[in-house]
Amino acid sequence: MSTEVPPNEQHIDKGKARARSPDPDESTPLLGPAAGPVILGDDPEDVPYARRLYSRLVTVFVISLSLCIILFLILLLVAFSCRSRASNISPDEVLQHALVVRGPDRVDVLNTTGDGGIWMRVHCRMGLDAGGLVGVKTAEGDNFMQDWWKSMGRWGIRQLDRVSVNLTSIVVSPENHPSQILTTIVLPPLEMPLTANPPPDTTWLTKVALPVLIRPTKDLSVLMRFVRDSWKEGKIDVRAVVGQAAVRGGGLEEGGWRSVLSVLHSDIQTAVHIQIPKLPGLPTPGHNQPLPVFSELVTLQSFLITSDSDTLFISAIATVVNPVPLPFAFDFTPPIIPFTIFLPRVNATDSTPPVQVASVHTHPFSLTYPNITLSISGSVLPLSLDASPTISTFLGNYVSARDSDIIVSSPLFPDVTVDAKFPAPRPKPNILRNVTIHDMRIRATGNTMLASGTIFAHVVLPKGIEVAVDVTCVFPDVLVFDGPVPEPAGTALPASIGFSALLTQGDPPNPPLPDPLPDRAFAHIRPDDWLPAESEPCEGAPGDGSAVEVTAKIVDVPLQVLPGREREFSNFVTKVIFGPQGALAGVQGVAAVSVRVQGLPFENGKDGEMELTGLPFQGSVLIGKRAMLESAA
Numbered sequence: 001m002s003t004e005v006p007p008n009e010q011h012i013d014k015g016k017a018r019a020r021s022p023d024p025d026e027s028t029p030l031l032g033p034a035a036g037p038v039i040l041g042d043d044p045e046d047v048p049y050a051r052r053l054y055s056r057l058v059t060v061f062v063i064s065l066s067l068c069i070i071l072f073l074i075l076l077l078v079a080f081s082c083r084s085r086a087s088n089i090s091p092d093e094v095l096q097h098a099l100v101v102r103g104p105d106r107v108d109v110l111n112t113t114g115d116g117g118i119w120m121r122v123h124c125r126m127g128l129d130a131g132g133l134v135g136v137k138t139a140e141g142d143n144f145m146q147d148w149w150k151s152m153g154r155w156g157i158r159q160l161d162r163v164s165v166n167l168t169s170i171v172v173s174p175e176n177h178p179s180q181i182l183t184t185i186v187l188p189p190l191e192m193p194l195t196a197n198p199p200p201d202t203t204w205l206t207k208v209a210l211p212v213l214i215r216p217t218k219d220l221s222v223l224m225r226f227v228r229d230s231w232k233e234g235k236i237d238v239r240a241v242v243g244q245a246a247v248r249g250g251g252l253e254e255g256g257w258r259s260v261l262s263v264l265h266s267d268i269q270t271a272v273h274i275q276i277p278k279l280p281g282l283p284t285p286g287h288n289q290p291l292p293v294f295s296e297l298v299t300l301q302s303f304l305i306t307s308d309s310d311t312l313f314i315s316a317i318a319t320v321v322n323p324v325p326l327p328f329a330f331d332f333t334p335p336i337i338p339f340t341i342f343l344p345r346v347n348a349t350d351s352t353p354p355v356q357v358a359s360v361h362t363h364p365f366s367l368t369y370p371n372i373t374l375s376i377s378g379s380v381l382p383l384s385l386d387a388s389p390t391i392s393t394f395l396g397n398y399v400s401a402r403d404s405d406i407i408v409s410s411p412l413f414p415d416v417t418v419d420a421k422f423p424a425p426r427p428k429p430n431i432l433r434n435v436t437i438h439d440m441r442i443r444a445t446g447n448t449m450l451a452s453g454t455i456f457a458h459v460v461l462p463k464g465i466e467v468a469v470d471v472t473c474v475f476p477d478v479l480v481f482d483g484p485v486p487e488p489a490g491t492a493l494p495a496s497i498g499f500s501a502l503l504t505q506g507d508p509p510n511p512p513l514p515d516p517l518p519d520r521a522f523a524h525i526r527p528d529d530w531l532p533a534e535s536e537p538c539e540g541a542p543g544d545g546s547a548v549e550v551t552a553k554i555v556d557v558p559l560q561v562l563p564g565r566e567r568e569f570s571n572f573v574t575k576v577i578f579g580p581q582g583a584l585a586g587v588q589g590v591a592a593v594s595v596r597v598q599g600l601p602f603e604n605g606k607d608g609e610m611e612l613t614g615l616p617f618q619g620s621v622l623i624g625k626r627a628m629l630e631s632a633a
Contacts, residue, residue, distance in 0.1 A: 091245060100126065101124055101126045107121070112335070113213070118214050125202065128195065130157045137154075161194060161258075162191050162192060165247055170242050189252055220415055220416040221416070231276065235276055236273070243266065245265045245266075247264075299318060307599035310601060314380065338359070339359075340359055341406055355383070356381050357383070381601070398424045406419075429463075431460060432615040433459075433460055436587075437587065449560075450556040453553075457617065458538065460544050460547040461545035461547070468597075469546060469595045471548055471593050474550065480522060480586070482575075482583075483583075484586045485588045517565065523561055530594065531552040533594075535549065550593070582622055591615050595610055
């Protein structure tokens with residue numbers, strides 16, 4: 001069945017469809033009539049929807065703006081509150097309760113200044129408890145509003161993050177004597193990190209390295225007095241004064257809103273109290289315990305004195321107690337430190353200057369634990385003409401195993417002197433050894449007995465004194481015994497060892513005879529004058545100083561029989577004459593020797609010639625029948 005419409009069939013419009021334009025023909029214009037403007041919303045159904053959308057947008061904008069304004073006001077209020085609180089906080093409260101410093105963990109000495117200042121780099125840990133300072137730290141018992149309020153403050157602190165601090169010089173003085181300045185400290189501008197809610201431990205602290213310039217007072221007597229008083233009390237009480245402190249928000253080179261926050265404080269004073277801890281190698285401070293003296297901190301391990309031409313050279317090794325705790329690092333390259341050694345004059349007044357005896361200096365050293373080892377070298381200074389009694393006392397003490405007082409000073413600190421002890425060797429050194437008399441002969445001339453012979457002895461200097469010496473004269477003062485010297489072998493004649501410059505070469509002191517007289521002692525030999533001597537270097541025992549062998553001839557020296565000992569003398573002579581090999585005589589006493597020390601600088605032009613007196617000795621001599629008979633003949 002066909003679906004095509006016959007061409008002659010017309011379409012019937014029943015009026016129910018939209019009117020349609022007639023089909024275009026050849027006379028229809030290409031452009032239709034102009035259309036009017038199209039207006040949205042002309043449809044009545046679109047008007048309510050547009051109004052609802054507009055209303056919602058306005059509502060959201062107003063609410064957002066209100067919230068922003070409220071939040072801004074809250075932040076402004078919190079900032080104002082914190083700013084007001086921070087402005088009312090005293091610097092002393094910041095230092096005492098908010099600033100936390102731990103250390104120092106390490107100190108590097110960088111260099112020194114011409115005015116006595118020392119540049120150091122101090123490594124430590126520090127932080128500022130800003131939350132506790134302005135009262136926004138979390139606390140138990142806070143309600144919702146308090147916690148919310150504090151959280152806003154903590155957020156503000158975190159945004160500020162840090163502050164910059166610029167201080168004038170810090171002047172430190174004893175708390176009870178603020179007029180006595182101990183030191184002046186100069187700090188460069190620094191950044192201080194802020195913490196809003198620090199934990200109870202120290203993990204929140206920031207590691208910093210601060211360059212610090214320290215200028216100690218030049219009146220070191222004030223400093224030493226403060227150290228002694230602090231040690232007795234067991235704590236350090238000082239007052240620190242800062243002329244001006246400028247605190248600004250943000251870092252040192254930072255601008256912006258943070259830098260607007262600034263505070264300026266003037267005339268800041270705060271008290272600092274530090275408990276002195278137990279230090280290694282030192283007694284516990286406090287309880288009115290005195291500060292250890294210099295000799296308790298320094299130990300002379302060894303020393304060596306050698307002679308070269310006209311100079312005596314000194315080298316020594318000493319150890320110093322290192323009181324710095326082991327974990328602490330103190331790194332620096334110390335400079336050469338010069339020292340001058342003085343001896344206090346004998347029977348001197350307070351106005352009498354001490355005797356300069358040596359100039360020494362330290363070599364570079366490092367800080368070791370528990371002791372610091374110092375290598376020291378120097379030379380003996382020229383001795384003045386009036387120094388003889390002082391030198392005599394010092395050297396006499398040394399060879400008698402008695403410590404001597406010395407004074408140590410440094411040109412770096414001209415106003416400071418340190419009293420110390422020079423340790424003597426122990427046990428007492430035996431300088432005059434192996435004393436004997438060869439070919440001893442005794443003869444009678446009228447009522448006088450005369451003795452002759454050759455004295456042999458070794459002069460051995462104490463350990464560490466390896467100088468070239470030449471013994472030129474000896475002066476013996478001897479007791480003679482029938483047989484060996486009885487035990488215990490003490491010194492029969494009083495011995496007072498000492499040195500003196502040979503200005504006049506007078507006779508040594510004449511000590512009195514011992515009372516009571518020793519057993520079996522029967523004679524006393526003391527020459528009228530010094531005996532010329534000759535000496536040759538010889539090998540000493542290990543651990544001794546230089547040694548020389550000395551010989552001196554005795555020619556017709558009076559032999560005085562001791563009072564009440566005529567019988568002992570007669571018995572001894574009988575042994576010599578009738579004994580098959582003669583008789584053994586013990587000798588004991590003291591001697592003086594005149595020595596020329598190569599390199600010892602004396603101002604008197606005596607080429608370093610000195611007199612060593614009071615040297616105890618003990619020996620024996622075999623007196624044969626032939627010697628006695630030849631003497632009698």
